[in-house]
Amino acid sequence: MHAVSHALSSIRQWPLDKQLTLLFPAIVTLVTLLSGVIQQWQPAQNKAALTGAALFLLMLLTARAALQQQRLPPRWQWLLREFWPVPAMLLGYLTMRVFRLELLLDNLQLPLRDQWMLAFDTRVFGQALPLWLEPLVSPLMTLWMESSYLHFYYALPIGSLLWLFWREQYADFIRLRQAVIYTLCSGFVLYFFIPVKGPGDAMPELFSVSLGARDTVMYDAVNSFRYAYDCFPSLHTAIPWVTLLTCWRLYSPSARPLVLFMTLSITLSTLYLRYHYGADVLAGLVLAALIATVVNGLNSATPQRSTAVA
Template sequence: MTSPVLNLRRWAGAWQHWSLDKQLTLLFPAGILLFALLFGDIRQWQPADNKAALTGTGIFFLLIALTRLALARNVLSTRYEWLLRELWPVPAMLLGYLLMRLLRLELAIDALGIELMDPQMIAFDTALFGQPLPLLIQHWVSPAMTLLMENAYLHFYYIVPVGSLLWLFYYRAEQPAAFILVRQGIIYTLVIGWLLYLLVPVIGPGQWLAASFTVSLGAQDGLVYDAVNSFRYAYDCFPSLHTAVPWVTLLLCWRWYPWPLRLLVLTMTLSITLSTLYLRYHYAADVLGGILLAVIVAQLRLPQIASRNPH
């Protein structure tokens, strides 16, 4: 049997060789837990209201166990072992977000006396458009449009980054550095966005301006809101990561996509961005903040393409 000390040394050795985004994948959930213990009230975590998030967490740990088992038994080819070792940070980062929901970090924000920034977001939108942009476009609502926006919001957000990484793995196998680069961009974008959720708490127009909307999204409004809100941390609006993550993926992968894939991913990314406003989850300020975050992260990662070596 392997001793705990030997296991600890192995972990320490692996940790030293991990890239920063892999280290952040483990540090961020630990930081969330510490933040909740120091400032929140985890006794109010309400598991009965977080069944979806708890299920997602359970599935995540099951996948970890299955991955470790597959790697330990050497049942995969070297190439697919590499994929498992390099892809895991992306789904693993979801655990940090689920912890924000499960540990109810909004209680910590309230305890620290950090005020919601919705009035500032409304003022920004009003200065640009005369009123908050979700209010301005509410007359675009139709059953078909609502169905399209719901599917874009719920599905494309995951398909674009994960699908792009898998596409790079299968069709750009000669450039493993590209895979690492895109993964890093996604992880850095998520971590920065989640930190800003804590520093700039915003609840969103759907709740803050609920009485101001005169047009209902339609019969499926309740369904999508229940599905999305079962995973959402309460103050997760600025910046819009539903905007930032697809855009940073598109910007980083653009040079490797063939033209048909460029058009497809661009269409999906634009539809996700519009859905955040149409479904009343975000202000224009949140969306512009997400695009700006994506551009900054992409510009910081792109110059390193040539020199990047995978670990």
């Protein structure tokens, strides 16, 4: 009992973004238990998500063990202590898939909001925004878009965090981590309240041009990790943009064109691959701008606690 009390006391001293990495999956688990959705859980159909969750958990436990042994140099101990919330937040997302939280929405008969997104796109762009990209479809374009969507999304924020660590810009590291976690958590919550499948899944009849051959094994693996209604807002838009907006002044002039290219490529890929409506992408941009403004403002107005490595 004393150990539990000590652990809770320690967690209360964590910054908000760290606390969210535990609070979010706890709430998802509690909701599935209280709603009875857990009774519809079929682990055999969620092997990939369960495996991913187990690997993330193993990573976190390994990092904890390494910190307890105190065999690493202080600088690397700091990295383990401050970096783990990022994969932990992704573990929180996997709980939505593992416990099939979309079943709760289905049981409550909450309507999907794809028609809202289509109506917005039609009013603003004349039609669903991904339809305007059909003339660009080619095997080479599809390969570029797939690569951007699958790889740049993770490489940009994680690469930026590691780059800040390498440059010993610890306060900026924390600021970017906060921005990424707040953006992820906000998006995950909105997924529940504004469920959207995306144009490719909800309205495939809209499209007359095939995207061409895909790596079906890769996409089957990716889709096996996805929560079913994870389109509004587009976090594939929000995460790279919040990274860029938070770190733009920190990047070297030579790095900025590369970062901008990666960010624009990811944003375009969400539409080209028909995962998102224009409304989703605009919402992702607004979310990124809001989070970056708040995080940058709070860190400039509030005296920073020392982040120096002992």
